[in-house]
Amino acid sequence: MLYRRYLPEDFNALYAIEEACFQQPFRFGRRYMRQLVEIPNAATWIAELDGRMVGFAIVDWTGESEMVAAYIQTIEVMPSGRGRGVAGNLLARIEGSAQAARARVIWLHVDAGNVGAIRLYEASGYLRGGREENYYPRGGPALVYYKSLENMPAV
Numbered sequence: 001m002l003y004r005r006y007l008p009e010d011f012n013a014l015y016a017i018e019e020a021c022f023q024q025p026f027r028f029g030r031r032y033m034r035q036l037v038e039i040p041n042a043a044t045w046i047a048e049l050d051g052r053m054v055g056f057a058i059v060d061w062t063g064e065s066e067m068v069a070a071y072i073q074t075i076e077v078m079p080s081g082r083g084r085g086v087a088g089n090l091l092a093r094i095e096g097s098a099q100a101a102r103a104r105v106i107w108l109h110v111d112a113g114n115v116g117a118i119r120l121y122e123a124s125g126y127l128r129g130g131r132e133e134n135y136y137p138r139g140g141p142a143l144v145y146y147k148s149l150e151n152m153p154a155v
């Protein structure tokens with residue numbers, strides 16, 4: 001598996017993964033996704049096998065100097081590529097980008113019913129920070145998870 005940063009020509013393959021992973025109304029729109037991958041304070045990592053994209057993850061960050069916080073926008077692996085550590089590796093890459101941007105903490109929302117993703121984050125050292133009702137379309141609740149980046153070795 002090759003892990004590399006996103007390039008503009010990756011967009012269609014990346015969005016095909018979004019369509020494979022999320023149904024409407026839970027899917028990011030094409031325009032919104034393009035904004036996410038193009039904003040300056042963000043990093044998108046791609047997992048690729050034999051030239052085909054298998055998964056991707058997007059992190060962005062806000063704040064200045066001592067107060068930078070990173071947020072995981074999404075992490076997605078094609079159904080055929082799951083269960084082989086791809087998401088764990090993508091997570092490590094986006095955490096590295098967040099550290100390079102001097103983020104002290106990284107956090108995310110996850111659907112309270114998304115057992116696989118919750119397991120992924122807990123296995124990667126994320127702590128549960130709270131719950132937000134009506135976060136998702138159709139009123140679904142989200143759990144908030146976070147992880148300190150301060151004592152992690154720099155990558």
Ligand SMILES: CC(C)(COP(=O)(O)OP(=O)(O)OC[C@H]1O[C@@H](n2cnc3c(N)ncnc32)[C@H](O)[C@@H]1OP(=O)(O)O)[C@@H](O)C(=O)NCCC(=O)NCCS
Pocket residue numbers: 021074075076077078081082083084085086087088089109110111114115116117119120121123
């Ligand atoms: C969640 C998702 C990204 C996991 O991808 P993956 O490549 O299969 O995950 P990995 O193989 O790297 O697994 C990492 C850890 O999570 C666990 N895990 C991942 N999916 C799991 C599942 N469905 N059930 C139980 N555990 C799961 C693995 O067992 C592993 O834990 P371990 O190290 O203790 O064994 C993938 O299922 C996906 O793309 N889902 C749809 C999109 C989505 O919901 N994204 C999350 C948005 S918040």
